Amino acid sequence: MSTIEKAEVLVTSPGRNYVTLRITTSDGVTGLGDATLNGRELSVASYLRDHLVPLLIGRDPARIEDTWQYLYKGAYWRRGPVTMTAIAAVDTALWDIKGKVAGLPVYELLGGRSRDGVLVYAHASGGDVPALLDDVARLREEGYEAIRAQTAVPGVPGTYGVHSGAGIYEPARTSLPEEQAWSTEAYLDHAPTYLEAVREKFGFGFHLLHDVHHRLTPIEAARFGRAVEPLRLFWMEDPTPAEDQEAFRLIRQHTTTPIAVGENLTSIWDVQHLITERLIDYVRTTVVHAGGITHLRRIFDLAHLYGVRTGSHGAGDLSPVTQAAAVHVDLAVPNFGIQEHMGHTPHTADVFRSDVSYADGMLHPSDAPGLGVEYDDEAAARFPYEPRYLPVARRLDGSVHDW
Known part of the structure; x- marks a missing residue:
């Protein structure tokens, strides 16, 4: 049975900051998932690297639904943009792998x-x-x-x-x-x-x-x-x-x-x-x-x-x-x-x-097969992470408003 052998959290900034999860199976199949949360990118990178990646190693990559439930219910502290973005990265990468194994685009x-x-x-x-x-x-x-x-x-x-x-x-x-x-x-x-x-x-x-x-x-x-x-x-x-x-x-x-x-x-x-x-x-x-x-x-x-x-x-x-x-x-x-x-x-x-x-x-x-996207590590290395924030809006009287 194929298992998840490696999961890498990749951060790059080719004009904007992006966090990507790359999962590799024991059969050598890779899948990509986006984990970008604009203005809070490193929070998701840490959530993945420190909390989810250790849980993925050795799991069956074909069990997408089970993995989703495991990561969501197993956290106890549910929902929220950081948690859901991290889970999304895992889920999307597993769909990419499933498509590649099946030899079909994901929409099929x-x-x-x-x-x-x-x-x-x-x-x-x-x-x-x-x-x-x-x-x-x-x-x-x-x-x-x-x-x-x-x-x-x-x-x-x-x-x-x-x-x-x-x-x-x-x-x-x-x-x-x-x-x-x-x-x-x-x-x-x-x-x-x-x-x-x-x-x-x-x-x-x-x-x-x-x-x-x-x-x-x-x-x-x-x-x-x-x-x-x-x-x-x-x-x-x-x-x-x-x-x-x-x-x-x-x-x-x-x-x-x-x-x-x-x-x-x-x-x-x-x-x-x-x-x-x-x-x-x-x-x-x-x-x-x-x-x-x-x-x-x-x-x-x-x-x-x-x-x-x-x-x-x-x-x-x-x-x-x-x-x-x-x-x-x-x-x-x-x-x-x-x-x-x-x-x-x-x-x-x-x-x-x-x-x-x-x-x-x-x-x-x-x-x-899969999502049809590949990640270039050498190119990514040319664009290191740059801290950036979204703006804050203030009304003309100085009070904070929804941006």
């Missing part, structure tokens, strides 16, 4: 294709409205059929989601948290106007999305959702912090703008109420932060029962391993909605060799 092990490709949305942004419109035009020319739109709020330097120059948006930039000023009032005045400008220039022949990023109260989110109803948003994302799930009932009572939530939620219990009460339209949980392929599939199956579709988080702080795993899951589940696709820094491709490809607004996995 999940039941095969439910669609030909995975619809993705890209990020358009700008320091002002003309710059945003130029960015939307660029993405439309690249074939994207779904685009998220964000601009800086005039006079408010702490606007979320606006990239600097031509680079990929990266909020975790400094060795200590950057403190950014924020005005909800200015945002509520400005955001509907630039979303309207996008529709006026480009029409309704593509999906338009917007990320509020947890920054509104429930009634403010309701007001925003009603204001943009004529623009037919595909969704408004994270309109209010997800901890207070009853808040979404109030938003529902006031607007028909679809709601997407879940990128920072880590388990089926975190989204159970949101799904079963039909308080959201899209669940944004992701492979790396919600316990891996095994647990994410459970969340999506529950969502399917209640007419909620998937819309997984896919920012650049999730490595190409997560991107590949997400595409395999997206391809198979019946209630797929859309997949976020931010892209990665150029040097990321030096470390992670991925067979996922983009064409005509969709991502496509290869038919390589």
